[in-house]
Amino acid sequence: MTKPPTVYDVAHHAGVSIATVSRVLSRPDDVKPATRDRVLASVGELGYVPSGAARGLAARRTGVIGLFFQGLDAMDDLGDIALEGDEAAAGGARIVRDIPERTDTRTLNLYFDEVLRGCELESWRSGFALLVGVGRGSTATQTVRDMAGRVDGLMVLAGSTSEEELARLSRHVPIVVMAGPRRGDDLDHVSVSNAEGMRTLTAHLIDDLGARELEYVAGSLGSPDDAERWSGFRAALADRSLEAPEEPTLRGDFTREGGRRVGRELFRRDGLPRAVVCANDQMALGVIDAARIAGVAVPEELIVTGFDGIDAGRLSAPRLTTVRQPMETLGRVSVQALARRLAEPKLPAMSVRLPVEVVLRESSESSVAVSLP
The missing domain is CATH 3.40.50.2300 (Response regulator)
Incomplete structure (x- = not known):
């Protein structure tokens, strides 16, 4: 590799001062067209790249x-990737059977x-x-x-x-x-509008679909989004004199596998709630995965909803009812x-x-x- 050109090299090549080169690069309209073109031609010929660090020192900004x-x-679960030896990525192909469970x-x-x-x-x-x-x-x-x-x-x-x-x-x-x-x-x-969205969705399940037994699947502890969505869920139940626990009893940690785990837990119970309201789409999709494996029909036996509006929910089977956030x-x-x-x-x-x-x-x-x- 050769030493990269500097602003001094550009100025010498174009026959102008360093200040002129700086003006061309920062305020090109302030420089005469002929001079500007000559400096830009030198920049291109030399392959000069302005130093962001130098500009940052001058302006006290990094951009x-x-x-x-x-x-x-x-x-x-992040492990090392081998670059040499038997573990190296040497190409090839293999067949892998994808098991739903x-x-x-x-x-x-x-x-x-x-x-x-x-x-x-x-x-x-x-x-x-x-x-x-x-x-x-x-x-x-x-x-x-x-x-x-x-x-x-x-x-x-x-x-x-x-x-x-x-x-x-x-x-x-x-x-x-x-x-x-x-x-x-x-x-x-x-x-x-986390709380408002979850409150509106839960109200729809109760008022329009007649659901009275609802389970909430929370995300990670300490998540502000989750706390707001939980408050919206509880508010909708309280508005209709339906009981809700003080804290969520089911958590899926915002992951699809967490939703599958929650689903398996639900399906081991004697009875099912009418609706499972999940704090995000990934967990809702996991519950649907578990329902499919357990032979539970969605939505006929179990309503499942999410929150986010990711594309995977639009493409799932059945497609996921959700609160779509921007x-x-x-x-x-x-x-x-x-x-x-x-x-x-x-x-x-x-x-x-x-x-x-x-x-x-x-x-x-x-x-x-x-x-x-």
């Missing part, structure tokens, strides 16, 4: 914003995929580079601290790190909290909120709450495909 969230489920711990984190896509799109649109970090357990705090030292601002999924840590970091870098309600802090927040929009609006904070640091903290939709499909009503477009 990079960060997105931090908890580690993926697959991190728990098999446990797959490599759950697709489709919610994160959609939020990340929104962040990527809006970062590109706004002229930022996006740095993504994940952390789990003891690594989470160190990871988010490292990221905060490398970016102009940081978006953090609620519950990914402690509120105390967010308060400490916010003294040094602007922070937007995603998918969580404000809890006495002065940070910018972007969330969705995941991509959540990512985009979070970037917009961070850009606003970077442009005007003294503005009051903002809270944006995005609307949701209750989407009715065949997992709750067998006739829904006929009655709804």
Whole structure:
């Protein structure tokens, strides 16, 4: 590899000053067209790439914003990949029989995929580079601290790190909290209508479908989204004088395998509830998997609903009734909120709450495909 060209090389090649090269790269309209063309020709011929680090030192900005969230489920089972020897990837093909009962711990984190896509799109649109970090357990705090030292601002999924840590970091870098309600802090927040969505869905199951025995499948402990959805579920029951426990009795940890585990537990009981209301789509799809294996008909014997609106729910059999949240929009609006904070640091903290939709499909009503477009 040869030594990369510098701004000095470009200036010498084009016969101009270093300041002129800088103006061409940062404010090209301020430079005469002939001079600008000569400098750009030298940039292309030499293969010069401006140093982001140098620009950052000059402007005290990196042009990079960060997105931090908890580690993926697959991190728990992540092993080494061999590059040499018998374990190396040398090509070939084999046949593998897919068994429905098999446990797959490599759950697709489709919610994160959609939020990340929104962040990527809006970062590109706004002229930022996006740095993504994940952390789990003891690594989470160190990871988010490292990221905060490398970016102009940081978006953090609620519950990914402690509120105390967010308060400490916010003294040094602007922070937007995603998918969580404000809890006495002065940070910018972007969330969705979790409680309202779950309350509306549960009311529909009770009022329109006549369900009276409902079980709630919670996600991970400490999840702000889950807490809001649980409160919406309980509120709908309380509005109709139906009893609800103080805390969820079933948890699936937001994973499809967790939903299968909950389903197997339910099907070992003497009787079934009329409806299983899951805190996210992945767990709902897991319950449907378990029902299919156990021979339980959905929705005739058991109504199953989710929350998120991932594509897998639209493609499942039966298709999943869910509360569709604007995941991509959540990512985009979070970037917009961070850009606003970077442009005007003294503005009051903002809270944006995005609307949701209750989407009715065949997992709750067998006739829904006929009655709804």
